[in-house]
Amino acid sequence: xxxxxTELGMICLISGSDYEKGQLRLASPFYCEYGDxxxxxxxxxxxxxxxxxxxxxxxxxxxxxxxxxxxxxxxRPYHMVVLYYVGGAEFNVxxxxxxxxxxxxxxxxxxSQSDVICSSLEEExxxxxxxxNAVHNFVGVYNLHIESDQFVTNKVLSGxxxxxxxxxxxxxxxxxxxxxxxxxxxxxxxxxxxxFGKTWYDFVEAAKVVxxxxxxxxxxxxxxxxxxxxFDKNTVCDEYLGGGIL
Numbered sequence: 001x002x003x004x005x006t007e008l009g010m011i012c013l014i015s016g017s018d019y020e021k022g023q024l025r026l027a028s029p030f031y032c033e034y035g036d037x038x039x040x041x042x043x044x045x046x047x048x049x050x051x052x053x054x055x056x057x058x059x060x061x062x063x064x065x066x067x068x069x070x071x072x073x074x075x076r077p078y079h080m081v082v083l084y085y086v087g088g089a090e091f092n093v094x095x096x097x098x099x100x101x102x103x104x105x106x107x108x109x110x111x112s113q114s115d116v117i118c119s120s121l122e123e124e125x126x127x128x129x130x131x132x133n134a135v136h137n138f139v140g141v142y143n144l145h146i147e148s149d150q151f152v153t154n155k156v157l158s159g160x161x162x163x164x165x166x167x168x169x170x171x172x173x174x175x176x177x178x179x180x181x182x183x184x185x186x187x188x189x190x191x192x193x194x195x196f197g198k199t200w201y202d203f204v205e206a207a208k209v210v211x212x213x214x215x216x217x218x219x220x221x222x223x224x225x226x227x228x229x230x231f232d233k234n235t236v237c238d239e240y241l242g243g244g245i246l
Contacts, residue, residue, distance in 0.1 A: 008085040014070070019077055022067025024054075026083075031061050034085065044069070044083075044093045048105035073106065099231065141165045141226070144215040156200065159192035165217060165226070167194060175225040176203055176217075182225075 010027040018024065026035075035058065042054040042063060050072075055065040073095055075081070080100075084092040095103045142164045144156070157167065167174070169189040176183050183206075186197035209215070212233030217226040 010083050010085075012081040012083060014075055014077055014079050014081065019067075019070060019075065021064070022070055023062040023064045024066060024081055024083070026061050026063065028061065030085070039089045042089045042091060044091045045086075046073075046093050046095075046105065073103065079103075141219055142217045144217060146209055146211060146213045146215065148211045156196045157194040162192070162194050167224070171224055173197075173224070175222070176228050177220070177225060178207075178228065181206070 008030065010030050012024040012026070014024070038056050038058075040056055042056050044052045044054055044066075046052065046069075052066065052069040054063045054069075056063055069075075075095060078098045080096040080098075082094045082096065084094075086092060095105075097103055142161055144161070157165075162168070167187070169192075171187060173184055173186045176185060183199050183203040185199045185203065188195040188197065203209070207228070207230055209230060210233065214231040214233075216229040216231065218229070219225075220227050
């Protein structure tokens with residue numbers, strides 16, 4: 001694979017419909033400049049070595065026929081694909097997770113039965129994570145590090161955390177959300193700490209939150225409503241814990 005630093009690069013963000021159709025949308029400026037010269041059969045070279053064929057139709061902004069590649073690399077909605085145009089039919093390609101980190105490339109053989117099924121809730125969860133990285137530049141109002149006792153005692157927000165996100169004992173509930181899915185969680189105040197009501201467990205179960213995960217909270221346009229980005233425990237590192245640990 002050629003040195004992609006000298007090539008023309010573009011970011012292709014995978015949406016839910018794009019994943020289902022196995023396609024990537026080319027950047028409009030790239031299409032206007034190079035679309036007329038692209039052949040019908042394209043070749044994508046992944047940094048780890050594999051080569052994938054794709055289809056292109058003049059008049060369309062999409063590269064198609066990529067569902068096998070997306071399945072092999074477990075690409076889901078809000079993963080990012082960076083294409084580097086080499087020339088002719090050739091592209092180099094890199095993959096990034098919704099955490100804005102380049103993925104660890106698999107070495108196993110492709111399994112045609114390994115398509116990733118992504119529910120609408122899972123897609124929203126990935127969307128929130130992507131927005132936190134790409135739109136909000138990792139800036140939230142609080143980073144909530146999940147520990148096992150939070151599932152037992154309901155002591156979720158310490159007094160320090162409540163001050164950080166603007167909560168006081170007069171606040172009876174907060175709302176946590178992704179995009180369309182939302183959970184209203186009642187608060188019980190004990191010695192300045194906020195204990196979450198049972199809806200907390202509904203959120204934890206739906207979002208598949210486990211011990212060691214980190215929830216990045218950031219404000220929305222509504223008071224006491226916070227959008228949540230979930231960082232699973234395998235990707236959490238010290239830099240994400242700056243907002244505070246209970």
